[in-house]
Amino acid sequence: MLEQSTRSERGSMTGEEARRAVREGRLSCQTSSLAPGYVQGNLVVLPQDIAGDFLRFCQRNPKPCPIIGMTEPGDPHIPDLGVDLDLRTDLPGYRVWRDGELVEEPGDLLSHWRDDLVGFVIGCSFSFEEALLADGLEVRNVAEGVNVSMFRTSIPCAPAGPFAGPVVVTMRPFSPADAIRAIQITSRFPSVHGAPIHIGQPEQIGIRDLSKPDYGDPVAIRDGELPVFWACGVTPQAVIAAARPPFAITHAPGAMLVTDLKNSRLSIL
Amino acid sequence: MLEQSTRSERGSMTGEEARRAVREGRLSCQTSSLAPGYVQGNLVVLPQDIAGDFLRFCQRNPKPCPIIGMTEPGDPHIPDLGVDLDLRTDLPGYRVWRDGELVEEPGDLLSHWRDDLVGFVIGCSFSFEEALLADGLEVRNVAEGVNVSMFRTSIPCAPAGPFAGPVVVTMRPFSPADAIRAIQITSRFPSVHGAPIHIGQPEQIGIRDLSKPDYGDPVAIRDGELPVFWACGVTPQAVIAAARPPFAITHAPGAMLVTDLKNSRLSIL
Structure with missing residues (x-):
């Protein structure tokens, strides 16, 4: 295009x-x-x-x-x-x-x-993905050339006026050691979602099937990897809708x- | 005493x-x-x-x-x-x-x-546990008044002369959100073991049973908590032994x- x-x-x-x-x-x-x-x-x-x-x-x-x-x-x-x-x-x-x-x-x-x-x-x-890639981490959605997996969670946003709804998250899988590094790196970027809000245990935040994202594309999760979840800018769009x-x-x-x-x-x- | x-x-x-x-x-x-x-x-x-x-x-x-x-x-x-x-x-x-x-x-x-x-x-x-407690996190071994759980891992230390052996880790369980916070806090203390070296997935680092530590005491791990593993100062003692x-x-x-x-x-x- x-x-x-x-x-x-x-x-x-x-x-x-x-x-x-x-x-x-x-x-x-x-x-x-x-x-x-x-x-x-x-x-x-x-x-x-x-x-x-x-x-x-x-x-x-x-x-x-x-x-x-x-x-x-x-x-x-x-x-x-x-x-x-x-x-x-x-x-x-x-x-x-x-x-x-x-x-x-x-x-x-x-x-x-x-x-x-x-x-x-x-x-x-996008801003923190660049920092993850620069550090040598594999960002699965980038490696696979697809859109990041996004999920509606059971975590409610704090409401204001007519605006209310669940937090939407992006998910990127990492090995445990890379997940720790990804937390460190993204903690440095509080103005672009910052540190993850959840790691492992998708069911705890209302996500049943990591292979069926609510938005974006599914990505491969390899044996021994942990799903890591960041708050996502699709949240306000879903809330406005x-x-x-x-x-x-x-x-x-x-x-x-x-x-x-x-x-x-x-x-x- | x-x-x-x-x-x-x-x-x-x-x-x-x-x-x-x-x-x-x-x-x-x-x-x-x-x-x-x-x-x-x-x-x-x-x-x-x-x-x-x-x-x-x-x-x-x-x-x-x-x-x-x-x-x-x-x-x-x-x-x-x-x-x-x-x-x-x-x-x-x-x-x-x-x-x-x-x-x-x-x-x-x-x-x-x-x-x-x-x-x-x-x-x-002890140094970073104080920072975790000051942040309001529950450090399970402190809450239970027992020694921290320690495990020999399958991760080898880099050897030097006669000194060689596995990395020994401490394990503290946290909810996913608290685990992310604990990674942030302990990353600030690189001179006292720093960030965890592993999270979740104990079998990946050769730990079979979290209820049977090699040193120290077992602690309760609640539903939905992740075990978080830090490199431990018992490592050099085990290596010297x-x-x-x-x-x-x-x-x-x-x-x-x-x-x-x-x-x-x-x-x-």
Whole structure:
């Protein structure tokens, strides 16, 4: 689905170059492997009258919902994430929701943006996966070239206004020694889900079958490996879908916002 | 077994006061709960001709054998651990070994010390247990008032000279969330065994029955808890016993050296 750019260009772009390519229609589809090293984020856009409840929801649930940037009402820009950044044009695809129903999948938001909309950018596990890979760990979904396995858990989020629902987690299997290392590494990234919230014992958090994820793809779990579970940015999307707000916009699956922040700068140590 | 000191005195002593009480015969037996907040260490004393091999063994196996202090040959003092500290008198009990056989359990080393002896003080998990407890985690062996469970594993130490053998581990059970927290906390203490070396899956490291520790006491493991395994300072003692050196001295079980170092100062973060 690359249009006027090659794979090697994707892998050497800066965040700003990636956004420009998206904005100019030279790049569509997924942002995975685009502009390595730069933070990518999930997008949530809500009308101002419920954006306050959603902000409070994220504040109460920082592990699944780490906000890395948000707009002023009506302003589609977030200069802290990129001077030129425009939420209306800089993602490869969007989903527009009315009363909880998907009504449109536009390529930009130029005709959808409104003066009362507030945009939220929520951290994603791409950032810490890069650190795991850099440490030499095998991240199974990356090794298998598939989407990470995601599961709804029995762990409730702390509710706020209409927003409530279970924590969604990603699962990556590791040998016990690598699981310990993965905990150490991801603990350094509290703003992108941070340390795992669970390890082993999937039934304790309401997961019955690791081979049947609720979102994403199944991955192989080898003998002696432990499943390790991180809070996931799909949580707020599932919560918004359940809350059925009159109007909402999210990124299309896999079509994230690429920012100017470096993943390495999110590390607290 | 307290002699001229009460339990409350034990719990309010500094490291220096604790050593003085031991030296003056006012305190015998175990050093557990003595001088809280101060680093305690395992003692190993070897003749100079094999001390170099042992030092190399520790250097190659820093997780089970973290050296926090060592003497010049013949000098029983380690000023870095305490200005007045004297390895000959400051531990409540000692064990003297000849050719791998326990031959004597003296109360001091005044008549055993020699000009060719080198003393090693090796960090112990008391230091990180204090940090786990301070964080509100339940450390099962402390809660049950028993010695920690220890197991010989199938993981070989890196050998050096005559010193070789398996890594010995301590095991503490935790809920999955508490296990993740315990990994974070103990990662901050690399000089006292640091992060666990294994989690869950005891059979992977050659442990068949968690209710039958090779050293120490069994502890209850509740439904849904994971066993978490840390490298243990008993490793060098087991290795020395197996190497059967002509002469060696160790601390008596539970009768550790109390230093002037604060546990909290061992934290790297």
